[in-house]
Amino acid sequence: MRTHQFVLTMVLFLALGGEAFSQKFATKTGTIRFYSEAPAENIEAINKQVNSALDTQSGDFVFKVLMKGFQFEKALMQEHFNENYVESHKYPNASFVGKINNLSEVDFSKNGTYEATVSGKLTIKGVSKDVTEKGTFEVKDGTIGGKSIFYVKLADYGVEIPKTVMKNIAETIEITVDVSMISLNK
């Protein structure tokens, strides 16, 4: 676990690090929402303390989220999510470390909305998978908004849903990432 965190920190450092980079944007109040639609019920959870950073020069993009920070409508769902499904005591965070594939098509110096594809490693419950997802970056008066909706198959990340609640939780859940980043340059 510690090794994993160390590697992640190093990746973040190499990707975004040092004072040498002059094009870093970040936020600590990003939002990640997940939504499960199943026959018995729909479940939604939101986390509003997502760390995210972007290097507009290299296209490196990362986010990290603490699992215990997801808020559910029902307290029991939140308990099951943390204790049984994602085991947040063992795997306290999820993260994405990746890169914008079509960086040349995104002009971060000019206001506008740009379609982008981002590839990288998504880590949930200690399992890392290569993913490529579509999203948009919106540049507006010095801030950069990033939005993406993608789908995650729970079984791919070792999240097992007991048969007794299969009608309550979807096999594939919708993840919405919404971040508004400001320049770290001072």
Place this chain on the structure above:
Amino acid sequence: MKKYLRIFTMLAATGMLAGIFVYVFVINKSHPDYAAARADYALNAGEIFEAYRSDQAAASSLYDGKIVELTGQLTAIENADNEAYLCFVLDEGLFGPEGVRLHLLKSENNKVSTLQQGEWVRIKGYVTGYNETDVLLEHGSLVQ
């Protein structure tokens, strides 16, 4: 016949009561009243930040998922999407200031206007962990 009917009625009533109990107090149980809840630990913002930085595993086992009351000097008040965050900056890192960040309960938002940067405050919140830059708390409130 009447005897069986009475037993059946009693069993049905008991089952119904048990069902209502499970629905209300288990399936639909409400979230704790975090603002009124008693804190599991009371310390200052610097102490909890250093605890996570020096030994994350030990600090996590102690504070993650607990309600803590913290005293600290308020460095910044941030607003994003109608949410308010109280920040206690204790160091500078790769991603800028690092320290303790508290996401306030919506019911506490009206108190933000009374706060001043640099003021010493006592706050309470539910610790969600340390993300290698900050110790994060949710369901935050100001302790009078």
